[in-house]
Amino acid sequence: MSGNPCAVIGVGQTRYTTRRREVSIAGLVREAALRALEDADLTWKDIDAVVIGKAPDLFEGVMMPEAYLADALGAAGKPVMRVHTAGSVGGSTALVGASLIQGGVHDRVLVVAFEKQSESNATWALSTHLPFNASLVVGAGGYFAPHIREYIRRSGAPAHVGHLVAVKDRRNALRNPYAHLRIPGITVEMVESTPMLWEPIRYLDTCPSSDGACAMVLAAGHRLTGGTPAWVLGAAMRSEPISRADRDTVSPQAGKDCAADVYRQAGVTDPRREIDVAEVYVPFSWYEPMWLENLGFAAEGEGWKLTESGATALDGDIPWNPSGGVLSSNPIGASGMIRFAEAALQVRGMAGEHQVDGARRALGHAYGGGAQFFAMWMVGSDRP
Amino acid sequence: MRQVAVVAFAQTRHSADDEGLSEPEMILPVLDEVRERTGLRRFGFTCSGSCDYLAGAPFSFVSALDALGAWPPISESHVEMDAAWALYEAWVRLQHGDVDSALVYGFGKSSQGDLREIMTLQLDPYYLAPLGLDQVSFAALQAHAAGADRAALDGIVWRSRRDGRANPYALDLPDPEGEEPEVGPLRPYDIAPITDGAAAVVLAAGDLAWELCERPAWISGIAHRIEPHYLGMRDLARSASAADAARAAGVGKGHVDVAELHAQFSHEEIILREALELPDGTAVNPSGGPLAANPVMATGLIRIGEAARRILDGTAGRTVAHAASGPCLQHNLVTVMEGQS
Numbered sequence: 194m195s196g197n198p199c200a201v202i203g204v205g206q207t208r209y210t211t212r213r214r215e216v217s218i219a220g221l222v223r224e225a226a227l228r229a230l231e232d233a234d235l236t237w238k239d240i241d242a243v244v245i246g247k248a249p250d251l252f253e254g255v256m257m258p259e260a261y262l263a264d265a266l267g268a269a270g271k272p273v274m275r276v277h278t279a280g281s282v283g284g285s286t287a288l289v290g291a292s293l294i295q296g297g298v299h300d301r302v303l304v305v306a307f308e309k310q311s312e313s314n315a316t317w318a319l320s321t322h323l324p325f326n327a328s329l330v331v332g333a334g335g336y337f338a339p340h341i342r343e344y345i346r347r348s349g350a351p352a353h354v355g356h357l358v359a360v361k362d363r364r365n366a367l368r369n370p371y372a373h374l375r376i377p378g379i380t381v382e383m384v385e386s387t388p389m390l391w392e393p394i395r396y397l398d399t400c401p402s403s404d405g406a407c408a409m410v411l412a413a414g415h416r417l418t419g420g421t422p423a424w425v426l427g428a429a430m431r432s433e434p435i436s437r438a439d440r441d442t443v444s445p446q447a448g449k450d451c452a453a454d455v456y457r458q459a460g461v462t463d464p465r466r467e468i469d470v471a472e473v474y475v476p477f478s479w480y481e482p483m484w485l486e487n488l489g490f491a492a493e494g495e496g497w498k499l500t501e502s503g504a505t506a507l508d509g510d511i512p513w514n515p516s517g518g519v520l521s522s523n524p525i526g527a528s529g530m531i532r533f534a535e536a537a538l539q540v541r542g543m544a545g546e547h548q549v550d551g552a553r554r555a556l557g558h559a560y561g562g563g564a565q566f567f568a569m570w571m572v573g574s575d576r577p
Numbered sequence: 578m579r580q581v582a583v584v585a586f587a588q589t590r591h592s593a594d595d596e597g598l599s600e601p602e603m604i605l606p607v608l609d610e611v612r613e614r615t616g617l618r619r620f621g622f623t624c625s626g627s628c629d630y631l632a633g634a635p636f637s638f639v640s641a642l643d644a645l646g647a648w649p650p651i652s653e654s655h656v657e658m659d660a661a662w663a664l665y666e667a668w669v670r671l672q673h674g675d676v677d678s679a680l681v682y683g684f685g686k687s688s689q690g691d692l693r694e695i696m697t698l699q700l701d702p703y704y705l706a707p708l709g710l711d712q713v714s715f716a717a718l719q720a721h722a723a724g725a726d727r728a729a730l731d732g733i734v735w736r737s738r739r740d741g742r743a744n745p746y747a748l749d750l751p752d753p754e755g756e757e758p759e760v761g762p763l764r765p766y767d768i769a770p771i772t773d774g775a776a777a778v779v780l781a782a783g784d785l786a787w788e789l790c791e792r793p794a795w796i797s798g799i800a801h802r803i804e805p806h807y808l809g810m811r812d813l814a815r816s817a818s819a820a821d822a823a824r825a826a827g828v829g830k831g832h833v834d835v836a837e838l839h840a841q842f843s844h845e846e847i848i849l850r851e852a853l854e855l856p857d858g859t860a861v862n863p864s865g866g867p868l869a870a871n872p873v874m875a876t877g878l879i880r881i882g883e884a885a886r887r888i889l890d891g892t893a894g895r896t897v898a899h900a901a902s903g904p905c906l907q908h909n910l911v912t913v914m915e916g917q918s
Contacts, residue, residue: 195675217703249635250657255706256630256698257657260903263803264810270821273803273908274666277629277657279636285654289666296672297578312702318635432623432653434643447650562639566653 195458196295198414198577200422201537203233209373209405209522212311218253219265222307225406226266229303233410233419237267240410241299246276246286246306247526248561251318253309266305278430280333280474280561282306283407283529284568287557288428290411291570295425300416307406308524315402315525334399334477336563338391340442341479345393347443350482350497352393356384358478359398359520361506366517368507368546373403373522398478405524407531414576423537423572426554427458435563442564448487451567456489459554459571465490468571469552470512470539472532474559476519481505485513488558507547515539515547529559533570540574581671582786582793583889583914584779585611586882588746591774591870595688600627600637600775601644604684607777608645611680615779615789621676623653624667626660626683627874630695641684652676659683659839660776661877661900661910667780668799677785684775685874692771692873700904701806712904713768713842715808717760719905720767720844722813727762730843734766737843737862741869748772748870766868769841774872776879794885794896794914798826801900801910808905819852819899819909826897826911833859834893837880839901841867848906849899859897863887877901881912888916 205228207213213221222245230236243266245259255261259275262268278285283306290304308315316332344350363379366372376383379397387396411425412418431451433440440446452464461467473488475481485496490511499505505513514520516535519528536557538544544552553575559568587610589603612618623645629637638655647653656662660683667679696712720730734753741747753766779789786793802818802825804811811817823829836859840846846861855861862868864883867876877900887893895915902908 196673219701249629250698251629251635253702254698255702256695257628257902258699259658259803260699260907261701261705261806263903263907264805264807268803269805269810270802270818272801274662275657276654277638278655279639289654289669292666292669292673296669298669298672430652430654431650432642432647433650434645434647435639436643437648445650450650562636565639565642 197297199291199294199425200412200414200417201409201572202412202417202419202422203229203410204534204538205229205232205408206371207405208371209403209524213404218309219262221309221404222262222305222406223265225408226303226305229408229410235410235418240267240301240303242272242293242302243268244274244276244286244290244302244304246282246530247308248279248282249318252315253312278561278566280525281529281559281566281568282561283527283531284533284557284559285430287409287530287533288430288568288570291425291428294411294413300413302411303408304411305406305408306527306530308526309404310402310524311404334391334394337477338394341393341477344443344479344483348494348497353381354482354497354500355393355398355478356381357500358481359384362514362518362520365507365515365547366521369516372517373401394477400476400519400523403522403524405522405527407527407534409534421541423540424576425570426573426577427455427571429454429569431567433565435565443483444487445564447565448560448567451569452488455569455571464488465511468554468556470515470549471556472516472535473513474519474529474532475514476523478520481513512549515544515549529568532559533557537572540572579672579674579782580795581668581780581782582795583885584781584786584789584793585614586778586886587611588776588879588882589774590746591748591772591872593748593770593772595686595773600632600684600686601640603775604641604644604682607775608682611777611779617678617779620678620680622667622670622679623651624655624663624681626656626658626663627685628657630698631685631687631689631873633690659874659877659900659902661881664778664878664881665799665801665910668796671780671782677782679780681780681878682775682777683875683878685872686773687771687873688773713760713763715904716842717763718808719813720762720842723844723848725844725847729847730767733843733846734868737866737868740863741865744865744869746870747865750869763842767843769867769871772871774870774875776875776882778878778882790889792889792891792916794888795917796912797915798913800825803908806907813905816848816852816906816909819849819906822909822911823853826913828853828897828911828913831895833897834895835860835863835884835887836897837862837864837866837884838899839867839877839880841871843868845906853897885914888914
């Protein structure tokens with residue numbers, strides 16, 4: 194990994210839910226930030242800079258919200274950055290925060306990502322396109338369903354694999370007090386019986402619309418406070434165009450390259466064996482087997498077999514999304530940061546009932562746009 | 578800090594009207610120009626700045642990536658801010674020491690909507706935005722608080738428009754004539770014109786900067802600060818955050834030949850001159866500044882580019898660039914650049 198050592202020393206999340214009517218946007222982000230500060234045993238005055246991320250401003254109808262949120266985040270008198278890399282933004286925001294420390298510019302940075310979807314209509318915001326081309330899809334599911342169908346065609350995966358992921362992640366969510374969807378007794382039959390939204394994505398194969406925020410305090414190696422730190426062992430972003438002949442939207446090259454860069458920095462050569470737990474951006478159930486292959490946990494066409502074998506379950510050999518993942522809580526702009534933060538909680542041993550025993554190395558992953566923007570980090574309990 | 582310099586800068590010939598180009602079409606020529614000037618096709622890091630609300634649609638930066646031709650995949654990020662902050666993110670990324678070059682670009686077409694109303698949407702959505710105060714009304718409050726002298730404001734506008742006419746990239750605006758106030762005390766010509774445009778900058782670290790150009794514009798200091806959002810919590814006649822950023826960037830550590838200020842209203846130049854403690858001998862906005870061309874989301878980056886250009890071409894030794902964001906100069910970024918022989 195390049196630059197100065199950086200660690201996560203505080204994590205704060207809000208309860209994810211359909212509507213947080215009792216708080217403003219400012220109240221929501223402040224709640225997460227205060228919890229992260231408390232975890233780090235710090236106060237506002239200890240923070241050198243703030244980095245804010247969220248998905249498109251049209252989701253809430255507030256343009257460049259960092260201007261309005263500066264007060265609520267104790268940022269007056271400090272530098273503030275606003276990151277926007279579509280669905281991967283929560284991860285990218287954490288990476289920009291880490292970069293400020295790795296680059297030696299600051300010692301302690303607060304990163305915050307949020308979405309308050311109840312204040313707007315995200316599916317509408319996801320369906321409009323630039324006035325120069327026609328919108329051919331409705332919502333993110335409309336865009337991703339054809340890529341999932343192509344994955345199924347190529348790999349020959351049986352139809353129930355997606356439902357297995359939906360059930361696994363929702364069961365994990367029952368152990369996470371912040372998770373949005375809580376469906377006791379969820380079964381494959383229950384998922385199968387829900388309406389088809391975008392073939393082959395059924396209602397329970399998809400993520401909810403959530404209000405929520407996530408925050409982290411990142412610190413330079415010589416300025417640690419609070420409990421066990423989660424060291425950043427590798428960090429990378431990669432992007433590729435949405436429109437390009439020969440682009441493989443089932444397993445994008447940018448995702449492979451981003452993972453390879455992170456593994457190289459962290460010294461990982463066999464991700465399935467050397468990574469203890471992964472929080473991966475799976476907004477539609479089928480993206481678990483697809484990303485298992487893209488991230489090098491399984492060979493091409495073999496990802497669905499790992500899912501089917503139970504390897505990615507909480508008690509499997511490579512648990513994926515023990516928090517319940519994006520399928521259980523999806524405040525879009527925050528969803529990537531939640532993956533990064535949950536990875537940090539795992540290696541700090543602070544993941545509560547969804548803790549993976551003895552997790553020492555964890556992957557946080559986010560993607561966005563037309564599966565073209567990627568942000569990932571690997572965190573570990575051992576100082577690099 | 579690792580030594581990082583601006584080694585190339587390009588901007589569009591900005592337009593006051595929609596010329597029918599899409600954002601990616603607008604970006605392409607400036608990307609080509611900085612690639613040609615540096616000979617670089619691949620960059621260690623890429624970062625852009627833009628704002629979805631100008632296009633009126635989410636994810637407008639996504640199609641810009643298509644213009645970039647990001648293949649094989651690139652290490653890339655985006656700020657929903659003026660691209661001056663994209664340059665800041667790229668500068669930070671170059672401090673890691675593992676990559677040596679960065680491409681930064683910004684773009685905006687404010688001709689596509691009503692900018693004044695659009696900017697209202699960046700206010701606190703519960704208490705301020707519903708009041709319906711538009712961007713110019715807010716600026717007028719600040720102009721009033723600053724108590725700026727009319728002759729001084731007129732002087733700023735005359736100078737900016739004259740310099741803009743000499744700048745092939747800026748708009749060709751006539752000398753202002755006596756007009757009724759737009760929102761008192763601001764007259765229509767005190768307000769930056771609606772402009773479409775884009776800009777690109779290449780940053781390089783250490784030896785690579787020397788390889789790419791004869792006289793790199795070394796960034797000796799760069800810093801930014803934000804202030805409270807609520808106007809009642811600020812002294813509008815001053816810019817505390819610009820002053821703090823200027824001190825952190827080290828503006829006062831030497832003479833300043835040229836300062837490019839992101840003043841979108843004439844009175845902002847007066848406030849910023851004072852905050853940055855610019856000496857009398859400094860040439861302010863010799864490009865014409867935002868009052869001669871204001872492609873929103875690229876304007877701040879253009880200030881950095883214009884200030885760097887004078888070092889690159891040897892006409893200045895030390896320059897300052899300023900970028901602003903938020904209502905009434907809420908957020909300010911200051912960059913100091915120096916040439917070495």
